[in-house]
Amino acid sequence: EARLDMRLLAELIRNLFTRGTIDGYKRERNTAMVSVKLNAMDSLSFEQYEPFGYCFRPHDGAESIIIAPGGYSSASFSLMALDRTRKRPELKPGDSALYVDDETYIRVSEPDGIDIKSKKNINFKAEKIAYLANDFDFQSKKSVRFSSDKLELSGKSVKIKSSTAELFATLAELVEALDSSSMAGNVKVNNPKLSAILQKLKSF
Numbered sequence: 001e002a003r004l005d006m007r008l009l010a011e012l013i014r015n016l017f018t019r020g021t022i023d024g025y026k027r028e029r030n031t032a033m034v035s036v037k038l039n040a041m042d043s044l045s046f047e048q049y050e051p052f053g054y055c056f057r058p059h060d061g062a063e064s065i066i067i068a069p070g071g072y073s074s075a076s077f078s079l080m081a082l083d084r085t086r087k088r089p090e091l092k093p094g095d096s097a098l099y100v101d102d103e104t105y106i107r108v109s110e111p112d113g114i115d116i117k118s119k120k121n122i123n124f125k126a127e128k129i130a131y132l133a134n135d136f137d138f139q140s141k142k143s144v145r146f147s148s149d150k151l152e153l154s155g156k157s158v159k160i161k162s163s164t165a166e167l168f169a170t171l172a173e174l175v176e177a178l179d180s181s182s183m184a185g186n187v188k189v190n191n192p193k194l195s196a197i198l199q200k201l202k203s204f
Contacts, residue, residue: 011071012070012071012072013071014071015068015071015072015073015076016067016068016071017065017066017067017068018038018065018066018067018068018076019038019063019064019065019066020036020037020038020039020044020063020064020066021036021037021061021062021063021064022034022035022036022037022058022059022060022061022062022063022064022081023035023036023037023043023060023061024043024045024060025048025057025058025060031047032047032048032050032055032057033045033046033047033048034046034048034058034064034078034081036064036066036078038066046064046066046076046077046078047077047078048077048078048081049077049078049079049080056081058081058083059083059085059086061083061085062081062082062083062085063081063082063083063084064078064080064081064082065078065079065080065081065082066078066079067079086100086101087101087102088101088102088105089102089105089107089117090102091107092109092111092112094109094110095107095108095109095110096108103117103118103119104117104118104119104120105117
């Protein structure tokens, strides 16, 4: 009996941790399942452990760490996935990062703050976005587009630098000058069409 118990204990210990290669994934309602190939065995399906508030889908070929609580294989689940084919972002001591690769990540650093990088798009969707900071610096290498029913910019000093913005500013100054001169009786605009265009420019 003692020898049998030792064999059972040894088997339970061997079952505690297993490593395999992920070769499939599917989500059933709120449960993620991964297919894992263990050594030369056929692939087996395991529930993927996901901490609250965090979910992920590993690539095929990633390594899975299978844990069996108490050594009982019937209760096994995939504890974590390791993907050595994906480069991680550079980290300084104390840094943490949520990443897909070294070009798509959110990195948190005590000395440097939060760094967000994406090689494609960053999309925001919300009822309201509030931003509060002492300084705001926004740079774009190509174009910036805002689409809104109403856009308001307010501040003690608002400055927009671009050739188009400067053109509109110049036209606005011209409209103000013509309007002031017209009110003073120095300039008379007898062309109704021109007058309408000037009023339209003034409304911008």
